[in-house]
Structures are given as structure tokens and as C-alpha cells.
Amino acid sequence: MEQPPPNVLPFRALNSDHPSSVIPAARRTELLLEALKSAVAEAREHRLFAAGKFTGLFPNRSTACAEAAHEANHLGLFETVRTETKAKQVIEWVRITPKGIAFLHDHDSPKAVLQDLKATLNATAVGVPAWMHDTGEQLAELKIEFETRANEMIGQLSELTRRVEAALRRVDAATPKLPSILQTVVPWGVTALEYLDSRREVLASGDCTLRELFVALRPRFPELSVPEFHTGLRRLHDNRSIQLNPTGSGSDPEYAILIGAELCDGVGR
Numbered sequence: 471m472e473q474p475p476p477n478v479l480p481f482r483a484l485n486s487d488h489p490s491s492v493i494p495a496a497r498r499t500e501l502l503l504e505a506l507k508s509a510v511a512e513a514r515e516h517r518l519f520a521a522g523k524f525t526g527l528f529p530n531r532s533t534a535c536a537e538a539a540h541e542a543n544h545l546g547l548f549e550t551v552r553t554e555t556k557a558k559q560v561i562e563w564v565r566i567t568p569k570g571i572a573f574l575h576d577h578d579s580p581k582a583v584l585q586d587l588k589a590t591l592n593a594t595a596v597g598v599p600a601w602m603h604d605t606g607e608q609l610a611e612l613k614i615e616f617e618t619r620a621n622e623m624i625g626q627l628s629e630l631t632r633r634v635e636a637a638l639r640r641v642d643a644a645t646p647k648l649p650s651i652l653q654t655v656v657p658w659g660v661t662a663l664e665y666l667d668s669r670r671e672v673l674a675s676g677d678c679t680l681r682e683l684f685v686a687l688r689p690r691f692p693e694l695s696v697p698e699f700h701t702g703l704r705r706l707h708d709n710r711s712i713q714l715n716p717t718g719s720g721s722d723p724e725y726a727i728l729i730g731a732e733l734c735d736g737v738g739r
Contacts, residue, residue, distance in 0.1 A: 493534045499577065501528065501538035506547065506574040509566040510673050515551040518562045527564070547573055568665070568686035575668040588634045595627045652709055656702040658691045663711060666739050677715050677736030680725040700727045703737070713738045 505527040509516055518539060520526035527548075528535040542548055547570035554561040602620045609616065648659050665686045669678055684699055706712045707729065714729050717736040726735040 493537045497534055498538045498541055501535060502542055502547070503574065503578055505538065505542065506566060506570050507578075509548070509564075509570065510574065513676060515563045515565050518548070518564050521561075542570075545569060545573065568682060571669050571672060572665075572686075574672045578672065588631065591627055591631045591634065595624060595631070598624055598627075648706075648711060649709070652705060652711075656705050658687050658694060659702060659706055659711070661690055662687060662702075662706070663739070666712065666737065670739060677717060677738040679717065679719075679722065680727065680735050680737060681722040683737055684725060696725065699725075703727055704729075 508527050517524055517526035519528050519531050519535065521531075528539055546567055548564040549567050551563045551565055553563070598620055602617060605612075605616050648656070648663070653659060662683060665683065666678055680699075680703070684694075684696070687694055687699075703712070703714060704727070707714045714727060714734040715736045715738060716732050716734050719735065722735065723733075726733050728734070
């Protein structure tokens with residue numbers, strides 16, 4: 471039977487009426503990225519907050535960590551696996567969701583770094599002429615030297631910008647392609663390959679489970695059923711666009727697919 475996507479993390483330990491943010495957005499994003507990296511470093515459930523000798527995705531329950539966790543809840547980056555109640559405290563165990571992996575990829579992938587670098591280079595290049603003008607007025611006797619050095623800097627920045635733009639074009643060109651006939655019979659095929667490639671950029675190793683891939687596809691393809699999913703996987707596997715593998719975990723058998731004599735529940739590129 472087709473299973474719905476997992477529930478979004480409720481974060482019972484947090485007040486749903488969270489106060490207005492008092493922590494800079496950059497600090498919250500930093501905490502979120504560190505928590506997501508910790509979650510993908512080991513494919514298991516994790517405590518949401520650290521306490522004493524017990525490690526967690528967030529180092530403590532400070533205001534900054536609480537706001538970051540609240541934002542993770544709002545964005546659906548984690549899902550609750552189980553909870554424990556000790557005295558009056560609710561301890562939550564969570565795991566990363568496909569949205570969490572996508573968030574980590576968008577904010578910490580080579581392409582994101584290159585885009586930030588390009589923006590910085592462009593801003594610097596715009597500021598150089600103004601710097602040249604002010605310095606020339608204050609130090610007229612050194613104007614020629616400053617102009618020469620500034621022009622060299624602009625040339626270096628232009629060359630570096632050209633290289634960054636070329637790298638971004640190569641990243642965009644690396645978007646997975648499928649034969650047009652295969653895209654027709656498996657309309658979600660390109661999306662699946664993009665997710666697997668994005669996942670591979672933030673995870674060192676390990677196949678994606680078929681359950682995870684199915685859950686990642688459902689927001690864009692809500693009518694996709696498990697039988698249709700299996701049929702499309704076979705076509706992509708036969709085309710060598712993906713590799714279906716047994717993980718040996720035995721979890722989520724309803725998503726597993728028989729390839730030859732092996733029951734496969736994992737997929738890689």
C-alpha cells in the first residue's frame with residue numbers, strides 16, 4: 471500500500487508561538503548548517519538538543535539554538551522519530567528529511583560557494599573605481615601608481631570572475647540528462663537524478679533508500695504511486711542512469727524492488 475510522506479517535525483519541546491527573532495539570520499543559518507551536517511554524517515536518529523554527556527544536533531537549548539530549531543521546524547528540515555519524557559522534559563529524537571538535504575546542498579554546495587564568491591567579486595569590482603577616485607584626490611603625487619595597481623587588480627578580478635562564471639556554467643551543464651523517450655515514460659526521472667546528485671554532494675557515501683527518494687519526489691509528483699515508482703526505477707536502471715542495490719537493512723520493505731535474484735532497497739548513481 472502506498473505510504474504518505476512522514477510527518478514534519480513537531481518539536482514538542484518548543485513553544486509554537488515563538489517570539490520574534492533576536493538572533494542574526496547568519497548565526498541561525500550557521501547553526502542550522504552545523505546541525506544538518508551532523509545529521510548526515512551518521513545515517514541514524516539523533517537527539518535534537520545536547521544535554522550533559524549526551525550529544526545532539528544543537529549543542530544546547532540557548533536562545534540561538536532554540537530559534538534555529540524553530541526555523542528547522544518551520545522549513546521541515548527534520549522529522550521526529552521518537553520522543554522520551556524524563557521528569558518534565560520531553561527529549562526528541564529526529565532524522566534529516568529530503569528538504570533538509572536540499573537545504574544543505576543549496577547553502578553549502580560548491581555551486582552556492584561559487585555564487586557567493588561571484589557576488590563578492592562583482593561588489594568589489596564596482597567599489598574599485600570609487601576607491602581610485604578618492605585616493606587620487608588625497609594622494610595626487612601617487613595617482614599614477616595607484617591607477618596602475620588598481621587596473622591590475624581589476625584585470626585580476628575580471629579574470630577570476632570569468633573563471634567563476636565558466637565554473638558555474640559547467641555546474642549548470644552537469645544537470646542530469648535523459649533521452650527524450652525515457653523522459654516521456656518516466657516524467658519524474660530527471661528530478662530523481664537531480665536529487666541523487668545533490669544528495670551525493672553533501673553525503674560522503676551510502677545509497678539513498680528507495681523510501682527517501684519516493685518521499686523526495688512526492689511534493690512535485692503527488693499522483694506518483696509505488697507501482698509506478700517501481701516501473702520507472704526499472705527503466706532508469708536498465709538505461710544505466712541509476713544503480714539499484716540491496717542495502718541489507720531490511721527496512722521499509724514495501725518500497726523494495728526485485729532485480730534479478732536480489733531484493734533492492736537502495737539506489738545510487
